[in-house]
Amino acid sequence: xxxxxxxxxxxxxxxxxxxxxxxxxxxxxxxxxxxxxxxxxxxxxxxxxxxxxxxxxxxxxxxxxxxxxxxxxxxxxxxxxxxxxxxxxxxxxxxxxxxxxxxxxxxxxxxxxxxxxxxxxxxxxxxxxxxxxxxxxxxxxxxxxxxxxxxxxxxxxxxxxxxxxxxxxxxxxxxxxxxxxxxxxxxxxxxxxxxxxxxxxxxxxxxxxxxxxxxxxxxxxxxxxxxxxxxxxxxxxxxxxxxxxxxxxxxxxxxxxxxxxxxxxxxxxxxxxxxxxxxxxxxxxxxxxxxxxxxxxxxxxxxxxxxxxxxxxxxxxxxxxx
Amino acid sequence: xxxxxxxxxxxxxxxxxxxxxxxxxxxxxxxxxxxxxxxxxxxxxxxxxxxxxxxxxxxxxxxxxxxxxxxxxxxxxxxxxxxxxxxxxxxxxxxxxxxxxxxxxxxxxxxxxxxxxxxxxxxxxxxxxxxxxxxxxxxxxxxxxxxxxxxxxxxxxxxxxxxxxxxxxxxxxxxxxxxxxxxxxxxxxxxxxxxxxxxxxxxxxxxxxxxxxxxxxxxxxxxxxxxxxxxxxxxxxxxxxxxxxxxxxxxxxxxxxxxxxxxxxxxxxxxxxxxxxxxxxxxxxxxxxxxxxxxxxxxxxxxxxxxxxxxxxxxxxxxxxxxxxxxxxxxxxxxxxxxxxxxxxxxxxxxxxxxxxxxxxxxxxxxxxxxxxx
Numbered sequence: 001x002x003x004x005x006x007x008x009x010x011x012x013x014x015x016x017x018x019x020x021x022x023x024x025x026x027x028x029x030x031x032x033x034x035x036x037x038x039x040x041x042x043x044x045x046x047x048x049x050x051x052x053x054x055x056x057x058x059x060x061x062x063x064x065x066x067x068x069x070x071x072x073x074x075x076x077x078x079x080x081x082x083x084x085x086x087x088x089x090x091x092x093x094x095x096x097x098x099x100x101x102x103x104x105x106x107x108x109x110x111x112x113x114x115x116x117x118x119x120x121x122x123x124x125x126x127x128x129x130x131x132x133x134x135x136x137x138x139x140x141x142x143x144x145x146x147x148x149x150x151x152x153x154x155x156x157x158x159x160x161x162x163x164x165x166x167x168x169x170x171x172x173x174x175x176x177x178x179x180x181x182x183x184x185x186x187x188x189x190x191x192x193x194x195x196x197x198x199x200x201x202x203x204x205x206x207x208x209x210x211x212x213x214x215x216x217x218x219x220x221x222x223x224x225x226x227x228x229x230x231x232x233x234x235x236x237x238x239x240x241x242x243x244x245x246x247x248x249x250x251x252x253x254x255x256x257x258x259x260x261x262x263x264x265x266x267x268x269x270x271x272x273x274x275x276x277x278x279x280x281x282x283x284x285x286x287x288x289x290x291x292x293x294x295x296x297x298x299x300x301x302x303x304x305x306x307x308x309x310x311x312x313x314x315x316x317x318x319x320x321x322x
Numbered sequence: 323x324x325x326x327x328x329x330x331x332x333x334x335x336x337x338x339x340x341x342x343x344x345x346x347x348x349x350x351x352x353x354x355x356x357x358x359x360x361x362x363x364x365x366x367x368x369x370x371x372x373x374x375x376x377x378x379x380x381x382x383x384x385x386x387x388x389x390x391x392x393x394x395x396x397x398x399x400x401x402x403x404x405x406x407x408x409x410x411x412x413x414x415x416x417x418x419x420x421x422x423x424x425x426x427x428x429x430x431x432x433x434x435x436x437x438x439x440x441x442x443x444x445x446x447x448x449x450x451x452x453x454x455x456x457x458x459x460x461x462x463x464x465x466x467x468x469x470x471x472x473x474x475x476x477x478x479x480x481x482x483x484x485x486x487x488x489x490x491x492x493x494x495x496x497x498x499x500x501x502x503x504x505x506x507x508x509x510x511x512x513x514x515x516x517x518x519x520x521x522x523x524x525x526x527x528x529x530x531x532x533x534x535x536x537x538x539x540x541x542x543x544x545x546x547x548x549x550x551x552x553x554x555x556x557x558x559x560x561x562x563x564x565x566x567x568x569x570x571x572x573x574x575x576x577x578x579x580x581x582x583x584x585x586x587x588x589x590x591x592x593x594x595x596x597x598x599x600x601x602x603x604x605x606x607x608x609x610x611x612x613x614x615x616x617x618x619x620x621x622x623x624x625x626x627x628x629x630x631x632x633x634x635x636x637x638x639x640x641x642x643x644x645x646x647x648x649x650x651x652x653x654x655x656x657x658x659x660x661x662x663x664x665x666x667x668x669x670x671x672x673x674x675x676x677x678x679x680x681x682x683x684x685x686x687x688x689x690x691x692x693x694x695x696x
Contacts, residue, residue: 237323304330305374306373308373
């Protein structure tokens with residue numbers, strides 16, 4: 001066990017704390033701002049490796065993005081893994097390497113961790129938990145309750161790539177697609193946006209439950225209505241096609257590298273330009289606006305010319321039979 | 323996206339809507355009351371809400387969302403039988419995904435799965451047969467449901483099981499047929515349906531001939547319709563045109579997919595494997611003669627109802643539910659006394675709140691904006 005940890009994790013992560021706790025000088029943190037952001041997330045995905053990423057990359061991006069939505073600069077992560085007996089060491093090694101590589105590219109350090117092995121059947125191959133700390137940039141305070149009528153809604157890129165890639169990669173649909181997960185760390189993209197529009201009202205990565213869920217939460221918390229235009233919402237043709245076949249709605253598909261931002265209406269152009277200046281935001285789009293009508297509701301003008309409510313999702317999206 | 327976007331063209335929609343408005347004005351001026359058109363099929367209900375079609379129509383047209391959602395009309399007792407099957411030792415119950423949430427008296431299959439029973443989602447009955455092939459130690463029961471749309475694939479699966487002599491596979495058959503139910507609706511004493519959009523995918527299998535009685539005996543226009551929003555608008559336009567001209571005919575808007583003769587291959591497979599039941603119970607509508615099918619005696623070896631002892635209990639629909647009144651167009655979903663209160667998509671009480679094709683679930687999810695109190 002000790003050998004496994006030494007060999008796989010320390011080898012990949014480098015300077016992991018040899019003590020029970022990693023330590024950081026407060027002054028080092030305070031250099032970035034006055035407010036600490038702290039988050040944790042657990043990752044359980046099947047399959048462990050999918051087009052565009054793997055559970056390791058996902059575990060780093062997910063926590064980095066959660067910190068980014070608070071307007072924080074992510075600094076340090078922890079990494080806890082629970083392994084099922086019998087998991088191939090080569091696969092574990094690949095996933096840990098991917099984690100280390102993603103963290104390196106994102107400029108965050110994995111400073112502490114833990115490994116447990118459980119008997120066969122007690123977990124599904126490999127579970128990962130990451131916690132992260134970051135420091136909130138000075139002068140920003142995005143919040144789901146801060147949207148006001150007149151604000152506009154932006155997304156950083158096409159929706160549903162991750163959800164579609166995972167569905168296809170599970171293989172039980174026998175569907176082939178070229179879609180890759182959008183899994184990516186978004187803190188630099190958020191940094192550009194906050195530099196350009198410090199008054200950004202709301203930021204959220206549209207993970208489980210997709211865009212629809214994020215906007216419903218914001219509409220409810222801010223007591224505003226949100227009006228979307230379907231023609232403005234970017235969705236790749238391959239994802240639309242998959243959704244058409246399965247009877248799914250791309251607005252509810254998970255994303256792991258897409259940021260939803262609400263900014264004041266007069267900052268729309270600046271925000272869009274800032275997002276598009278980032279390599280991960282080239283396909284950013286303005287998709288809707290906040291209104292005083294129907295507080296708590298998200299409504300969409302359909303491409304066909306109709307109008308419908310975009311509700312919260314109940315449970316999982318289930319494919320329709322006919 | 324080719325073959326999809328062409329059928330969602332907003333400019334064409336505007337043109338059609340102008341014509342629909344003119345026709346509806348003409349027809350309703352003579353009648354002095356709104357025109358009630360029922361879309362029979364849940365697939366149409368889904369499209370109508372998803373594309374916001376209802377709000378685009380003139381107020382003189384009222385859409386009544388019909389009983390053509392197989393998940394919605396599944397009676398509680400049949401779900402209980404499914405759970406009883408899944409509780410038998412060694413049984414794997416294979417089901418379509420959207421049947422998972424349908425509540426029985428003893429909860430849903432989703433809850434049964436959460437209790438640890440072996441309930442698996444499949445996308446085709448052939449997937450269920452594949453499980454039986456790969457896991458010979460399991461007894462695999464496929465929960466077959468749907469109208470004539472899904473009946474042929476179930477029939478072909480049973481024939482395949484026979485060919486390969488796979489004995490650890492069986493079918494719990496809940497397939498139903500739409501024609502007797504349309505007839506039952508038309509026989510309602512307070513019928514207020516002026517015309518129908520006919521189910522496109524069912525017609526792909528059975529053709530358009532079986533609807534002839536709707537036009538001939540009940541003098542109601544019926545237009546077999548596709549599922550894209552322009553299909554729905556064009557079909558409404560065709561129904562209105564018949565009404566304006568004083569005609570009642572069966573017309574086929576969906577001829578690109580549904581032939582007037584239907585599919586011989588599919589019909590043959592269905593006829594070979596299935597026979598009509600004397601009665602079948604529909605949630606919200608009660609028992610309707612000759613509205614369900616079961617496996618023929620020759621396929622008894624693959625018939626779960628013959629192989630296993632099932633509770634087979636009739637469970638009355640919850641009293642507060644008014645699904646039947648919604649299905650027959652007497653009230654709108656929002657007028658039901660439990661809509662959005664005791665009955666929501668997360669905790670459906672009535673059948674129509676269960677599937678995304680159910681009228682109430684669609685109202686709850688997509689809303690009827692025009693009629694929503696501000």
